[in-house]
Amino acid sequence: xxxxxxxxxxxxxxxxxxxxxxxxxxxxxxxxxxxxxxxxxxxxxxxxxxxxxxxxxxxxxxxxxxxxxxxxxxxxxxxxxxxxxxxxxxxxxxxxxxxxxxxxxxxxxxxxxxxxxxxxxxxxxxxxxxxxxxxxxxxxxxxxxxxxxxxxxxxxxxxxxxxxxxxxxxxxxxxxxxxxxxxxxxxxxxxxxxxxxxxxxxxxxxxxxxxxxxxxxxxxxxxxxxxxxxxxxxxxxxxxxxxxxxxxxxxxxxxxxxxxxxxxxxxxxxxxxxxxxxxxxxxxxxxxxxxxxxxxxxxxxxxxxxxxxxxxxxxxxxxxxxxxxxxxxxxxxxxxxxxxxxxxxxxxxxxxxxxxxxxxxxxxxxxxxxxxxxxxxxxxxxxxxxxxxxxxxxxxxxxxxxxxxxxxxxxxxxxxxxxxxxxxxxxxxxxxxxxxxxxxxxxxxxxxxxxxxxxxxxxxxxxxxxxxxxxxxxxxxxxxxxxxxxxxxxx
Numbered sequence: 001x002x003x004x005x006x007x008x009x010x011x012x013x014x015x016x017x018x019x020x021x022x023x024x025x026x027x028x029x030x031x032x033x034x035x036x037x038x039x040x041x042x043x044x045x046x047x048x049x050x051x052x053x054x055x056x057x058x059x060x061x062x063x064x065x066x067x068x069x070x071x072x073x074x075x076x077x078x079x080x081x082x083x084x085x086x087x088x089x090x091x092x093x094x095x096x097x098x099x100x101x102x103x104x105x106x107x108x109x110x111x112x113x114x115x116x117x118x119x120x121x122x123x124x125x126x127x128x129x130x131x132x133x134x135x136x137x138x139x140x141x142x143x144x145x146x147x148x149x150x151x152x153x154x155x156x157x158x159x160x161x162x163x164x165x166x167x168x169x170x171x172x173x174x175x176x177x178x179x180x181x182x183x184x185x186x187x188x189x190x191x192x193x194x195x196x197x198x199x200x201x202x203x204x205x206x207x208x209x210x211x212x213x214x215x216x217x218x219x220x221x222x223x224x225x226x227x228x229x230x231x232x233x234x235x236x237x238x239x240x241x242x243x244x245x246x247x248x249x250x251x252x253x254x255x256x257x258x259x260x261x262x263x264x265x266x267x268x269x270x271x272x273x274x275x276x277x278x279x280x281x282x283x284x285x286x287x288x289x290x291x292x293x294x295x296x297x298x299x300x301x302x303x304x305x306x307x308x309x310x311x312x313x314x315x316x317x318x319x320x321x322x323x324x325x326x327x328x329x330x331x332x333x334x335x336x337x338x339x340x341x342x343x344x345x346x347x348x349x350x351x352x353x354x355x356x357x358x359x360x361x362x363x364x365x366x367x368x369x370x371x372x373x374x375x376x377x378x379x380x381x382x383x384x385x386x387x388x389x390x391x392x393x394x395x396x397x398x399x400x401x402x403x404x405x406x407x408x409x410x411x412x413x414x415x416x417x418x419x420x421x422x423x424x425x426x427x428x429x430x431x432x433x434x435x436x437x438x439x440x441x442x443x444x445x446x447x448x449x450x451x452x453x454x455x456x457x458x459x460x461x462x463x464x465x466x467x468x469x470x471x472x473x474x475x476x477x478x479x480x481x482x483x484x485x486x487x488x489x490x491x
Contacts, residue, residue, distance in 0.1 A: 001201060001208070002219045002220045002221075002222050002224060002225060003211055003216045003218070003219055003220075004182065004184065004185055004188060004218040004220055005181070005182045005211075005218075006162075006218075007123055007162060007163055007184075010123070010182075012214060013181060013211060013214060014206065016206075016213070017205060017206045017210060020207075022206070024088070024089045025089045025092050027180075027204045027205055028056065028059050028060060028063060028089050028092075028093055029093075030202075030203070030204040031060050031180045031202060031204045032059075032060045032061070032063020032064045032066075032067060034178070034203070035178035036063070036067035036071070037067070038176070038200050038202070039064070039152055039178075040071055042176055043150070043152075045072065045073045045074075046073070046114030046115050047113055047114045047115070048068060048075050048076070048114065048115045048117060049076045049077075049108075049115070050062075050064060050075065050077045050078070050116075050119060051078055051079075051104055051117065051119060051120050051158075052065075052077060052078065052079040052094075052101075052104065052120065053080050053120040053121050053158070054079075054080050054086065055121070055122075056088075056122075056124075057119050057121055057123070057154055057155055057158075058086070058090055058119055058120065059090035059092070059093035059094065060093070060119050060155070061117060061120075062077065062093040062094045062097045062119075064117055064119065064154065065077045065097055065117070066096045066098070069099070075099065076099075076102060076113075077097060077099060077100070077102065078101065078102040078103065078104040078108050079101050079102075079104050080120065083095075104120070104140070105136045106135075106137075106140050110143050110144055110147060110149060113144075113147075113149055115149065115150055116144050116150070116151045116152070116172070117154060118152065118154060118157055118158050118172055118174065119155075120158035121159070122154055122156055122158065122162075123155050123156055123162035123184060123186075125159060125160065125161055125162070126161055127161040127166040127168065128161065128163070128164065133168045133170045137158075137170070142170065145172060145173075150175045151172045151173065151174045151175060152174060152176045152177070152178065153174035153196065153197075154177075155177070156177060156184060156186050156187065156196065157171050157172055157177065157192075157195045158171065158172070159171025159172070160186045160192040160196070161186055162186040162187075162192075163184070163185055163186065164186065164189065164192075164383070164384035164385075165186045165189030165191060165193060165384065165406070166191070166192070166384075167191045167195055171195055172195070173195045173197070174197045175198070176197050176198050177196040177197055177198070177199045177200070178200050179201055179202065180201070180204045181202075181203070181204055181211070183199060183201060183220060185384060185418075187199050188220055188406060188418045189385050189386065189408075190385075190406045193405070193406055193420065217415050217416060218415075219416070219417050219418075220417070220418055220419075220420055221417045221418060221420065221421070221454055221457060222458070226455045227455075227487075229448060229455075230442075230447065230455055230487075231445035231446055233268070237270075238270070239270035240270060240271070240310060241270065242268060242269060242271075243268075243270055243313060243441075243444030243445045243446065244270065244310045244312060245261070245264040245269045245313045245315060245437075245441055246272075246275060246305060246306070246311040246313070246314050246315070247260055247261045247264070247273065247274045247275065247314075247315045247318070247437070248275055248296075248315065248316040248318075248320050248326070248329055249275055249276040249277070249280065249284055249293075249296075249319070249320070250277075250280070250318075250319040250320040250326075251277045251279055252280075253319030253321075254276075254280050254283045254284060254287075255430065255433075256319025257274055257276075257320070257433070258274070258284065259318070259430045259433040259473050259477065260315055260318040260343075260433045260434065261274050261287075261288075261291050261437060262288055262291065262434075262437065262477050263435075263436075263437030263438045263477050263480070264313075264315070264437040264440045264444065265291065266438075266441070266477055266480040267437070267441035267442055267456070268441055268442070268445050269313070269440070269441040269444040270444075270445075272291050272441070273293070273305075273311065274293050274294070275293075275294050275296035275305055276293050276295060276296060277296065278295050278297050281295055299325070299328045299332060302328075302329050302332060302333075303332050306332060306336050306338070311338075313338070313339055313340050313341075313440045313441075313443040313444035314338050314339075315341045315343070315436055315437060315440040316340070316341075316342055316343070316346055317341075317344040317345045317346035318343050318344055318345075318433045318436055318437070320344070320346070326345055326346065326349050327349045327350070330346055330350075330357070331356075334357075334360035334361065334365075338364070339364040339365065339449055340364070340365055340366075340440060340443065341365070341366045341367075341439050341443070342365060342366070342367050342368070343367075343432065343436040344373070344436075347369055347373040347377050348373075354376075354377045357377070357396070358396045361398040362397060362398060363397065363399055363411060363412055363413075363449065364398075365398045365399065365449065366399045366400075366449050366450075366452070367396065367398055367400050368401045368436050368439070368453075369401075369402060370402075370403045370404065370432065371403075374392065374402055377392070378396075385402060385408050389408040389409075389410035390414065392410065393411055394412050399412075399453055401439075401453050403432065406418060406419070406420065407419040407457050409450065409453045411450050419454075421462065421465070422457070422461040422464070423464050423471075425467075425469060425470075425471040426460070426461065426471065428471055428472055429472075429473065430473030430474075431460070431464075431471075431473050431476060433473065434460065434473050435456055435457065435460045438456035438460060439452050439453050441456075442455055442456055459480065459487070460476060462486070462487075463476050463477075463480050463483045464476055464479075466479045466482055466483055
């Protein structure tokens with residue numbers, strides 16, 4: 001259940017379920033009842049105010065209200081329109097509600113309300129069309145927010161665009177979101193992700209086979225996506241069979257390449273070599289005894305290192321410097337049939353002529369920019385984070401890992417994975433270098449670059465969570481082994 005659906009895919013899934021004999025009202029009833037049961041398991045009974053919109057999300061709300069009432073909870077229901085103005089399944093749901101329906105406007109009282117159920121718009125809110133929450137609704141939401149009343153969102157908080165994660169400033173932050181069938185983009189992309197709280201995915205009668213037939217290309221990152229590709233040593237393994245990662249070391253910010261090299265090694269690469277300029281050689285060689293260091297002061301020496309076929313994964317950009325030496329090294333690297341990772345300083349070096357880089361790239365390379373670095377290469381692209389990452393992947397012809405609390409990994413073939421497990425403690429110097437090294441280490445062991453990027457991002461976040469507060473980049477490295485132990489215990 002790792003697929004992430006857009007609105008068109010969800011509608012198609014519902015239509016196919018209807019063809020298979022599950023009516024829209026049956027799905028609505030299943031959604032509302034299950035959402036009510038989830039609320040009952042999460043909260044103690046208290047006075048509930050259910051806010052219903054004019055569409056099917058409002059219909060879900062009426063079902064929630066009726067079921068909670070059956071469970072003995074005190075209920076009030078407010079709707080944006082009168083009951084007889086509702087249509088289709090929403091009208092059928094409203095007819096199940098046997099109580100009063102108040103007017104949903106800024107005058108609605110929230111006094112003595114212990115829980116608000118937001119069933120106003122759900123996935124029907126589209127910010128790209130210029131839509132905004134109506135002033136009266138924004139005022140009501142502000143009253144709820146001021147009184148710190150907990151909120152449960154049905155499908156997605158009203159005011160969050162389910163397709164992009166964009167959010168109206170007035171949108172309520174939910175403590176719990178009950179969504180249906182699969183998560184939507186707005187549940188996993190910021191800022192929507194931060195407004196959803198805990199997300200509970202509810203089965204409404206749409207089968208896994210129906211979802212699989214949609215052939216969706218977007219998934220939430222999880223080991224089930226890539227674990228079968230994950231390299232594991234066996235009794236016949238030796239250091240050369242586990243791959244050899246080559247890291248380009250800069251002359252000044254030596255810590256970046258050191259962190260990346262150590263991360264590649266801890267992630268399983270059999271050998272890791274840092275190619276270092278003579279004046280920094282002593283720093284690199286003294287960092288970690290198990291890392292190899294080769295002197296490299298000119299492009300010809302770098303090319304000689306690349307010609308060693310055993311060095312099968314290359315990492316450039318971590319503290320590399322932003323001079324012509326790095327540009328020449330990248331161009332030389334991309335002219336040879338290897339795989340690898342490009343990070344950090346690479347994006348600055350090619351910002352004035354990104355086409356020079358794109359012309360040589362392939363899906364064997366992973367680019368790992370944060371937002372600022374992304375804009376250097378691709379400009380200020382519009383659209384959702386997934387849309388921008390996909391456009392960049394198509395333009396560059398390589399895998400794009402667009403970093404952040406909602407990291408997106410996109411491939412030129414249209415595949416995308418969104419990572420949701422990164423803790424905010426990863427916002428620390430050097431954590432990106434560690435991630436780049438982890439990817440290179442997995443590629444060196446033969447993991448396909450796209451899968452390596454997904455796995456490394458997941459492990460990166462899991463290691464950071466395992467450490468907790470006070471995290472530094474070195475702490476992420478120190479917890480990779482622990483995280484791998486837990487990973488291998490998984491079925």
